[in-house]
Amino acid sequence: MSEQARKRLGRPPASANQRGRILETAALVFARSGFEQSNITDISEQMGISKGGIYHYFKSKQEVYDEIIVQTLRGLHAYVDAALADVHDPADRFVVFMIKHAEYFERNYWSFIAMLSGFRSISSPATQEEAIALRERHEHMLRRIIADGVAQRRFRAVDPSVAGRAALSLLNWMARWFRPDGPQSAAEIAREYADLLFVGLRHPDAPE
Amino acid sequence: MSEQARKRLGRPPASANQRGRILETAALVFARSGFEQSNITDISEQMGISKGGIYHYFKSKQEVYDEIIVQTLRGLHAYVDAALADVHDPADRFVVFMIKHAEYFERNYWSFIAMLSGFRSISSPATQEEAIALRERHEHMLRRIIADGVAQRRFRAVDPSVAGRAALSLLNWMARWFRPDGPQSAAEIAREYADLLFVGLRHPDAPE
Numbered sequence: 181m182s183e184q185a186r187k188r189l190g191r192p193p194a195s196a197n198q199r200g201r202i203l204e205t206a207a208l209v210f211a212r213s214g215f216e217q218s219n220i221t222d223i224s225e226q227m228g229i230s231k232g233g234i235y236h237y238f239k240s241k242q243e244v245y246d247e248i249i250v251q252t253l254r255g256l257h258a259y260v261d262a263a264l265a266d267v268h269d270p271a272d273r274f275v276v277f278m279i280k281h282a283e284y285f286e287r288n289y290w291s292f293i294a295m296l297s298g299f300r301s302i303s304s305p306a307t308q309e310e311a312i313a314l315r316e317r318h319e320h321m322l323r324r325i326i327a328d329g330v331a332q333r334r335f336r337a338v339d340p341s342v343a344g345r346a347a348l349s350l351l352n353w354m355a356r357w358f359r360p361d362g363p364q365s366a367a368e369i370a371r372e373y374a375d376l377l378f379v380g381l382r383h384p385d386a387p388e
Numbered sequence: 389m390s391e392q393a394r395k396r397l398g399r400p401p402a403s404a405n406q407r408g409r410i411l412e413t414a415a416l417v418f419a420r421s422g423f424e425q426s427n428i429t430d431i432s433e434q435m436g437i438s439k440g441g442i443y444h445y446f447k448s449k450q451e452v453y454d455e456i457i458v459q460t461l462r463g464l465h466a467y468v469d470a471a472l473a474d475v476h477d478p479a480d481r482f483v484v485f486m487i488k489h490a491e492y493f494e495r496n497y498w499s500f501i502a503m504l505s506g507f508r509s510i511s512s513p514a515t516q517e518e519a520i521a522l523r524e525r526h527e528h529m530l531r532r533i534i535a536d537g538v539a540q541r542r543f544r545a546v547d548p549s550v551a552g553r554a555a556l557s558l559l560n561w562m563a564r565w566f567r568p569d570g571p572q573s574a575a576e577i578a579r580e581y582a583d584l585l586f587v588g589l590r591h592p593d594a595p596e
Contacts, residue, residue, distance in 0.1 A: 271589075349562075378590050380589075
C-alpha cells in the first residue's frame, strides 16, 4: 500500500504502529483458524516477518489475544462515546449508539469477532477484570440512555436492563451472520434494528 | 437416578436410549472444553463406560458432533411447531414461537450451545446441507408468522426477514449469557423480549 493510500485510509505508517498491525493480523488468524489452532508462527508468516518481530512486542499468543480484547472494547466505547457528544435527545442517542456500535464492528471486523469469542478465556485476572469493566461501562452507557428516555417520556416505562440487553444482543449476534462484503452495511442494519425496537411490530390499529 | 425419578422427568430408561445419552454427555463435554480439546475418552469417562460403548454407535467424535447439531435443530423445530398447532392469531403465534424456542434451549442447554458453536464446522456435506435446511425451515416458520401478522394488520408493514432475524438474534444470543440456574427462566426472558418487540420502546405520546 502506498503512503498516500495509507493516509487516505487514515492509518498511521506501518513502522509507527507495528504493534497495532500485529494485533490486527493476529485477530484475523484467531478468528479464521480458532485460537487453539493458531500460533505465533501463523501470525508472523501472515505478516511476512520473523517470530522475533512479534516476541519483541508480546510475550505469548495469549498476551496478544488479551490485548486484542481489551483494545477492541476500549476502542468500541470511545468510538460510540465520541459520536454521542453532540446528541441530546435520548431517542436519537439510542439510534446513534446502535449505529456507531455496528460501524465500529464492521471497521474492526476481525478484532471484534476475536474479542467476542475470546472474552471468556482471557488468561490474566487483571486483564479479565479490565475487560469486564470496559464492557460494563459500555453497557451502562446504553442503559443510561434508555433510562433517560423513560424519564423524559421519549420511551415507555421499559426496564433499561432488558431493553439494553436486547439492543446489544441484536448488535452482537451480527458477528455470527454479517459479512462485510454483503449488500448492507452494518450501520444500515443497526438502523433497521433501532427503528424496529423503537416503534415495535404492533399495527397502530391493533389492541395492546 | 431411580426409575421413578426418570419417569417423572419424562426421560426414557437409560438402556433404551444409550445413543441419546451419549449425545447429551458429548454436548456437555464439547460445550465445556471445546470440540478441538475433547475426545471420545473424555465422553466415555464422563459416562463411566468404555470407549467401545461409544464407537458402537458412532464412528468418530465428529460424527457425534454432527448428530448433536442435526438432532437439536430437528428437536427445536418439532417442539415449537407442536406448540403452535392450536394457536391461530399471528401475534400470539409470534409470542409462542419465542417462548417455546427459549424453553427448548433451556431444556437442551448443552446440546443447544454445542449446536450453535459447531454449526459452521460440520464435516459431512450431506449433514451440512441437512442442518442448513432444518435451520431454514425453522426461520421460515417465523418469517411466515410475521408475514401473516402484517397481512392481517396485527403487525405494521415490517420486513419479515428483518423482524425474524431480530427475534432469533435475541433468542440465540441468550446462549452467550443465560445461565440455567439464574433468577429467570429462558421462557420468561423470551416473553419480555416478545413484548418489547411487539410494543416497541416509544412512548405513546412521543412522535413517530
